[in-house]
Amino acid sequence: MSNNISTPSNAPATTYNKKVAIVGAGSMGRSIAICLAMHQIPTVIQARSLERQKRAIPLLEQSLAECGEIFGWNEDEQKELLNRIKVTVDNADLALADIVIEATSGTLEEHKELYRDLDAVLRDDTVIASITSSISITELSNATERPSLVAGMHFFMPVPLIDLVEIVSAQHTVQETLDQIQELCDAMGKETVYVEDSPGYIVNRMLIPMINEAITELAQGIGSIEDIDRAMRIGANHPMGPLELADWIGLDTCLEILEGLFAEFMDSKYRPHPLLRRKVRAGQLGRKAGVGFYRYKEEE
Template identity: 45%
Template sequence: MEIIKTVVIGAGTMGNGITHVMAQSGFSVTMVDVSREALDRGMGIINKNLARMVSKEKITENSKNETLGRITTATDLDEAVKDADLVVEAVNENFELKEKIFRQLDLNAPAGCILASNTSSISITKLGAVTGRAGRVIGMHFFNPVPVMKLVEVVRGLDTLDEVNDAVVEMSKKLGKEPVPVNDYPGFVSNRVLMPMINEAIFCVHEGVGTPENIDNVMKLGMAHPMGPLRLADFIGLDVCLDILNVLYEGFRDPKYRPCPLLVKMVDAGKLGDKTGQGFYTTA
């Protein structure tokens, strides 16, 4: 199936990044948000990132303008999706909110349209089940910052059709990404492997095994990780790490995913990492 018209829902960190790569790859894309301010902010970020690419001579001024010309913005979701081939949902990580949007998409998008979610941890099978087209629902998990990171984790729900999986793999390649197909289980592959490592690093701080700097240096210098797990946790957001660990813990009912009490305490204290300036490191 050919994908021509795309819609991205959410103009935040991920939504504006996904819109950027789609438009730069030649797709016409409508970015939808409930908030006009969020759309303006998202467009501002896309503009700034494209301008930086021009100044580094990675793209021309002309190609920047062509990319911007392929993007429209909208606040009316039902209208925006009525001729879409692919919708990528990137609203806040909240099941009730995503469920409502998927029901709405099912009612308003054409029958053949693929409904993808950029969720980090919500079950694709569960999102598919609230629609009448579970076969056309799939995870398209991009990584932050989207224009830079190569991976798209393509997540198949229990009922996702082969042709939909294949179309999303092809689409991801057209976006210059490297798609990796995985099946839908809590945390997919990325967070199922990453979060226990981050949690264990936090347990090492909690038990006084090492300082955050020393723990990160062990992983950087000994395991060739570009960034230590605690620095990465601050970057992702400690609240987001805790939410994902809880998804793993509840999803598998296995104590090996139990969030470290120090992580819980830091989130309770509002020390959420880079976004608040305080986490395992102080950035503000």
């Protein structure tokens, strides 16, 4: 976990000078923007609609306050960080970007449509880095006229705290694209690993089946939510229990990742437990919904 950032004001000046835009004002888009702001990199977040643009500001303030408690930022410092983030619905902001981080939810078809639209709006040399946990980067790159400039940049929630990024090389990705993503990761203080485009990459292929197993234990009445989490925190020395981690990730995202693993490998070890499906159907998606395995205060 990051321990080299204390306050926004004393962070070292960045030499990174490329323009970064994020598409998607959801939990990951906001978390990435805060991490960029912590490292003095201004960002534009492209929201899907005016309504989502309006909603994003109080949600960003809330996320900044949560990070502030961890990093010890005061209100002025939180404002300073917020000033480095612009939320927009204007394509003109995207057209200026050197690198676009795509952080949207949706199906493969919805993503392909978005990539075709982005292709038309962005400069020809702009890199698109997808943070998807569940969709093939090669499929996304094939929807564009710039497949060599598309790669994966897989962050972990909460982004300001978790130092790893998996850089994902798709079928047509060229080295210069990976270099640009590495340069941005360096500027954000992230550690990186390189991985081929494959469901779950390195971490989620192990982590999400473990979360699914914790859900199975819960459904079978083996232990309470609190005890399953406490057992893994203390017994396996994990910083977070699997069920609280699932709430951070989002239960919909956990389900999507398992479905992707199951579809690719046809192995029953990746079959999502019905309790996970039931919670997603009920809208109990974790922190972003105010309730998952635990109950949180409402986001808005």
